[in-house]
Amino acid sequence: MAAACARTLGKVGRLVLETPACRTANSYAVVPKITLNASRRAYGTGAGGFRSKPFFTTQLRSARVLGCAFLLGGGLGLYQTLKLTLERHLAEEEANTSGSSAGLKLTLYQYKTCPFCSKVRAFLDYHGLPYEIVEVNPVMRKEIKWSTYRKVPILMVNESVQLNDSSVIISTLKTLLVSREKTIPQVLDCYPEMKSVNDSGKEVTEFNNKYWIMVAGAEEEALYPEKGSRKEEIKWRRWADDWLVHLISPNVYRTAGEALSSFDYIVREGKFSTFEGFFAKYVGAGAMWLISKRLKNKHNLQNDVRLDLYKAVNDWVAAIGKQRKFMGGDEPNLADLAVFGVLRVMEGLQAFEDMMENTKVKPWYRRMEKATHHKEAQQ
Incomplete structure (x- = not known):
C-alpha cells in the first residue's frame, strides 16, 4: 500500500x-x-x-x-x-x-483438584497451548465474582471471550486447531446454552452438541480416519462426564481416614486462608465422608465402591484393546485426555494407588503421562 x-x-x-x-x-x-x-x-x-x-x-x-x-x-x-x-x-x-487458535492468550480459572478442570489442563498440555492459571478460592470464589457463570473451569480467551464447561472448552479449542478459518464466535454458536430444572428443582445450565468437533468433509476425514472413531470418541467423552467422574468422590472419601487425607491434599493444593484451610480439612472431611454415602446410593454403587472404580477403569482399557496404544491410535484423542484428566486428580491418594495396583490401567496411564509431559515441554 x-x-x-x-x-x-x-x-x-x-x-x-x-x-x-x-x-x-x-x-x-x-x-x-x-x-x-x-x-x-x-x-x-x-x-x-x-x-x-x-x-x-x-x-x-x-x-x-x-x-x-x-x-x-x-x-x-x-x-x-x-x-x-x-x-x-x-x-x-x-x-x-x-x-483463531494462533496467538491466543488463555487464562484458566480452576480448582486444581477438580476433575473437570484437570480435563482442560490435560488438553492444553497435550496440544502445547500456553495458559495462565488463576486458582479460585472454593469458599468465597471472589476470583470469578465478575462472572454470572459461577462454576469452574472458566477459560478466558484474550481477556474478552469467556468459555464455560470443560467439554465445551475442549471442543471449541479443538475445532479451532483443526479448522483455522473459523472464529471463536462462529464455533460457540454451535454449542447453544440451555437452561433446565433438574430433579431437585434446581436450575442447571447445559450445552448442546458439546462433544462434537465442528468439522466436516476433508477436515473430518483427517481428524477421524477410522470408520466409527468419531462416535467412539463422543461415547467415551460422555462416559467420562456422566459416569467416571461420579466415582471419584465416593472413592477418595470412602472412609474417615481417606476423607481426611483427601482434604489435606485439597487444602495444600488449593487456595485457602489459614482459617478456611483448617475448617475445610476437618469439618469438610467429615461432611464429605457422610456425603459420599449419599452419592453411593444416588449412583447405585456397590458397598465397596472400589469395585465400581476397578470395573469402570478395566472397561475403558478393554475398549482401547491390545492393538492400540490409545483410543486415538498412536496418539491420544479427546476421550483419552478426558479419562486421563479425571483419573489424575486422585494421584497421591489411596484410591489412586489401589486403582493402579488392581486394574490393567497402568500401561495406558503411564503412556498418557509421557505424552502430555512431552507436549508440555515443547510449549
Whole structure:
C-alpha cells in the first residue's frame, strides 16, 4: 500500500511539472535575462510591450507555489493512507488472534483438584497451548465474582471471550486447531446454552452438541480416519462426564481416614486462608465422608465402591484393546485426555494407588503421562 501511494505521488509531481506555467518557467531557465543598465530591472514582453513587472519570475513563483501545494497535499494524503493502512492492519491482527487458535492468550480459572478442570489442563498440555492459571478460592470464589457463570473451569480467551464447561472448552479449542478459518464466535454458536430444572428443582445450565468437533468433509476425514472413531470418541467423552467422574468422590472419601487425607491434599493444593484451610480439612472431611454415602446410593454403587472404580477403569482399557496404544491410535484423542484428566486428580491418594495396583490401567496411564509431559515441554 505504501509503495502504491508513492507511485501516485510521483504521477502528481510529473503532472505539475507538465503544466504550462512550469513549462514557461523551465524555458526561462535557459533564456538569458534582458536587462537595462540604467534600471537594472528585468523586462519581459507582453501585450502592452515593455513593462516593469518581472513576468517570468512571477510565473516561476506561481509554479513553485502550485507544485509545493500538490506536494504538500500528496504528502498529507500519503500520511493519512499509511495511517489508515496501519490501523486496518492492527485491527485485522486483533481479529485474527481473537478468532483463531494462533496467538491466543488463555487464562484458566480452576480448582486444581477438580476433575473437570484437570480435563482442560490435560488438553492444553497435550496440544502445547500456553495458559495462565488463576486458582479460585472454593469458599468465597471472589476470583470469578465478575462472572454470572459461577462454576469452574472458566477459560478466558484474550481477556474478552469467556468459555464455560470443560467439554465445551475442549471442543471449541479443538475445532479451532483443526479448522483455522473459523472464529471463536462462529464455533460457540454451535454449542447453544440451555437452561433446565433438574430433579431437585434446581436450575442447571447445559450445552448442546458439546462433544462434537465442528468439522466436516476433508477436515473430518483427517481428524477421524477410522470408520466409527468419531462416535467412539463422543461415547467415551460422555462416559467420562456422566459416569467416571461420579466415582471419584465416593472413592477418595470412602472412609474417615481417606476423607481426611483427601482434604489435606485439597487444602495444600488449593487456595485457602489459614482459617478456611483448617475448617475445610476437618469439618469438610467429615461432611464429605457422610456425603459420599449419599452419592453411593444416588449412583447405585456397590458397598465397596472400589469395585465400581476397578470395573469402570478395566472397561475403558478393554475398549482401547491390545492393538492400540490409545483410543486415538498412536496418539491420544479427546476421550483419552478426558479419562486421563479425571483419573489424575486422585494421584497421591489411596484410591489412586489401589486403582493402579488392581486394574490393567497402568500401561495406558503411564503412556498418557509421557505424552502430555512431552507436549508440555515443547510449549
